[in-house]
Each structure stands twice: as structure tokens, then as C-alpha cells.
Amino acid sequence: MLEILQARDHVSGAELAERLEVNIRTVQRYIVRLQDLSIPVESVRGVGGFYRLRPGFRLPPLMFTDEEAFALSLGLRALRQLGLSAFAPASEGASAKLGRVLPDALGESIRTVEDVVTVEPGPWVISTSADCLIRAASAIRACRRVRFAYRTHLGATSHRDVEPYAVIHTDGRWYLIGHCLSREALRTFRLDRVANIEICADTFKRPTTFDARTHLRERMPFVQSDYQIDVWIDMPVEEAERTFAPWRVATHKDGGGTRLRCGRDQLRTFAAMLLSIRCRIVVHAPAELRETFRELAGQAMQAAEQPERESIGRLARGRAGE
Numbered sequence: 001m002l003e004i005l006q007a008r009d010h011v012s013g014a015e016l017a018e019r020l021e022v023n024i025r026t027v028q029r030y031i032v033r034l035q036d037l038s039i040p041v042e043s044v045r046g047v048g049g050f051y052r053l054r055p056g057f058r059l060p061p062l063m064f065t066d067e068e069a070f071a072l073s074l075g076l077r078a079l080r081q082l083g084l085s086a087f088a089p090a091s092e093g094a095s096a097k098l099g100r101v102l103p104d105a106l107g108e109s110i111r112t113v114e115d116v117v118t119v120e121p122g123p124w125v126i127s128t129s130a131d132c133l134i135r136a137a138s139a140i141r142a143c144r145r146v147r148f149a150y151r152t153h154l155g156a157t158s159h160r161d162v163e164p165y166a167v168i169h170t171d172g173r174w175y176l177i178g179h180c181l182s183r184e185a186l187r188t189f190r191l192d193r194v195a196n197i198e199i200c201a202d203t204f205k206r207p208t209t210f211d212a213r214t215h216l217r218e219r220m221p222f223v224q225s226d227y228q229i230d231v232w233i234d235m236p237v238e239e240a241e242r243t244f245a246p247w248r249v250a251t252h253k254d255g256g257g258t259r260l261r262c263g264r265d266q267l268r269t270f271a272a273m274l275l276s277i278r279c280r281i282v283v284h285a286p287a288e289l290r291e292t293f294r295e296l297a298g299q300a301m302q303a304a305e306q307p308e309r310e311s312i313g314r315l316a317r318g319r320a321g322e
Contacts, residue, residue: 001016001020001027001030001031001034002034002039004016004019004020005041005051005052005053006053008052009052010044010050010051010052011050011051011052012049012050012051013027013028013049013050013051016030016051031043031051039053039057040053040054040057041053041054042054069098069107070112072098073095073098076091076092076094076095077091077095079091081125082125082169082174083125083126083127083128083169083172083173083174083192084127084128084130084133085127086127086128086129086130086131087130090130099111125172125173126172126173126174126190126192127192128173128174128191128192129191129192129194131197132191132194132195132197133167133174133191135197135198135199136164136167136176136191136194136197137167138199139164139199140164140165140166140167140206142199142203143203143204143205143206144199144200144201144202144203144204145161145162145163145164145181145199145200145202145203145204146161146162146164146178146197146198146199146200147159147160147161147162147197147198147200148160148162148194148195148196148197148198149194149195149196150189150193150194150195151193151195152193153193153225153226153265158182160180160181160182160187160189161180161181161182161200162176162178162179162180162181162187162189163178163179163181163204163206164176164177164178165177165178165179165186165206165207165210165212166178166210166212166215167191168212168213168216170216170248173190173191173192174190174191174192175188175189175190175191175216176188176189176190176191176194177189177212177215177216179204186215188215216248225263225264225265226264226265227263227264227265227267227286227288227289228261228262228263228285228286229260229261229262229263229264229267229270229285229286229289230259230260230261230283230284230285231259231260231274231281231282231283231284231289232254232255232257232258232259232260232281232282232284233257233258233260233274233277233279233280233281233282234256234257234279234280234281235257235258235277235279236256236257236258237251237252237253237257237258240258240260243277244260247262247270247273248262249261249262250262257280267288267289267292268292268295268296270289271289271292271293271296272296275293275296
């Protein structure tokens with residue numbers, strides 16, 4: 001009820017009852033309990049009556065349930081999983097402040113996360129500058145242009161003026177999407193390759209119809225990468241679209257199977273993922289992907305044979321000891 005009252009200028013008893021899934025009598029009891037806690041809930045009776053918090057009153061900022069406190073602490077710990085290890089000092093400071101001001105029962109949730117939960121980034125996560133992410137997000141919110149130096153996947157550096165539309169995280173990387181003035185087109189930039197980002201005074205109007213997720217789905221499979229992958233898999237396209245939805249790939253029907261195309265900087269993770277789907281694979285490009293499969297096959301055979309050899313070795317040594 002506090003959340004609803006805080007978010008609205010006023011709300012009727014019927015609305016509260018519907019939102020909380022209780023009856024009007026229970027709503028009235030809740031109001032009395034809040035007033036007993038010295039929270040100034042005012043009521044206007046009669047037709048069109050409503051409840052509201054007294055104008056100017058601000059609720060204490062740290063009123064969390066146990067689940068909310070746990071979620072906050074876990075979220076702070078998980079920043080590294082998003083390639084934001086630079087936020088570690090800030091997250092530790094915020095977690096310490098939460099632990100000091102929360103009641104003992106809720107503080108226990110903070111201590112639980114700190115003591116028993118470990119969140120480590122995956123091998124494909126690329127670290128990103130916290131300052132770069134903050135500046136990009138601030139420019140988007142203020143509809144201000146940004147200027148920065150950008151390093152391509154081939155190592156070439158250029159200077160860009162961009163009207164930023166969105167930042168988005170996927171596949172272990174942060175991306176900035178916006179209209180590049182020098183290219184006069186919509187472009188996607190990896191934030192870990194952006195340097196010296198500057199928020200300019202020039203403003204722009206962000207397209208109201210722009211959807212970062214849709215753009216990601218349509219364009220991101222072909223973002224510049226070290227390798228452009230083109231494979232065929234023996235799987236119906238409908239199943240492939242469901243299977244590969246989180247993996248940033250383009251799919252289309254090809255004969256009785258599916259053609260997959262995407263860009264990747266690392267081949268081993270993608271190759272291992274393809275093997276996990278347990279269907280026939282035909283590699284069209286790049287040639288390095290075939291070599292990666294050979295390496296994985298060799299490691300798999302070694303792992304499959306090693307326990308048996310080790311057992312034979314132990315048995316032989318045991319007999320020699322007799």
C-alpha cells in the first residue's frame with residue numbers, strides 16, 4: 001500500500017482493494033495501521049473519495065522487504081557479470097551502507113549474499129568502462145550528442161559524432177546504438193572500444209519508434225567481429241529460432257534445415273554451443289571454425305580415453321607392488 005500511495009497523487013479505496021486483492025474493509029484496516037505508525041495518510045470521503053499521503057511528506061528511502069534487500073545486494077554483486085568490474089568499489093560501498101541502515105532482520109539478507117553467494121563473470125564477458133557507460137546513458141536521457149574515439153575490430157581508430165539512442169548489454173558486451181553523423185546512418189558501437197567520450201551541447205530528437213531489442217535482433221548478428229560465421233544445421237527453422245534466441249544469430253530456412261549467420265570474436269564457445277544441440281552441422285565459413293571443431297574433438301577423445309588409461313596404470317602399479 002505504501003508503494004501505491006507513494007507513486008500516486010491520490011487513489012480510491014476501490015483501486016487499492018483491486019491492486020492489493022483484498023476487500024474494502026481490509027484496505028481500511030491497512031490505512032489505520034499506517035496512521036498508527038505516524039505515516040500521514042489522509043482520506044477524502046464521499047463520492048469521488050480517495051486516499052493520499054499528506055502533500056510534502058516523503059517516505060524513508062530504505063523500506064524494503066527481505067526479498068527486495070536480497071535482490072539489491074545480489075544485483076550489486078552481479079555487476080562484474082555484466083562487465084562492470086569498475087563499479088566494484090561503488091557496489092561494495094553501497095552494500096556496506098545498506099547493511100548499516102537496514103534492520104537486523106533485513107541486514108541478514110545482505111550478509112547472506114556476502115558470505116555464501118559468489119558471482120563470477122563468464123569467459124566471454126568483456127570489461128567496460130563505468131565512466132563511458134554512465135556518460136552514454138546520461139547523453140541518451142538528455143538527448144545530447146556525444147563525441148568519442150572509436151577503435152574497430154581491426155585496430156583502426158576514428159572519431160565519431162553520434163546521436164545516441166540506446167545502450168544495451170548482450171553476449172557479454174555493452175553496445176551503444178545511435179545515428180552516426182559522419183556515416184549518416186544508424187550504427188552500433190561496442191562500448192569497450194569507445195574512448196574519451198564527451199557529451200556535447202547539441203541536442204537531438206530521439207525517434208519515438210526506435211526499439212533497441214528489435215534493432216539488436218535484426219542487425220547485431222553482423223556487427224564487426226574477427227570471424228563471420230556461416231553454418232547449416234539439421235534443425236527446423238522454428239526450433240532453431242527458439243534455441244538460438246539468446247545467442248545473437250540470424251536464422252533462415254535452408255532446405256530441410258536452418259542456415260545460421262553471425263559474427264564472433266571467439267570461436268570455441270560458439271563451436272561448443274553448436275555441438276551441444278546434438279544435430280548435424282555443415283560449416284560454410286570460416287575455415288578456422290572447422291579447425292576449432294577438430295581441436296574440440298581431439299580434447300573430447302583425450303578426455304574419454306584418459307580415465308581408462310589411468311585405471312590400467314593404477315592396476316599395473318598395484319600388481320607390481322604385490
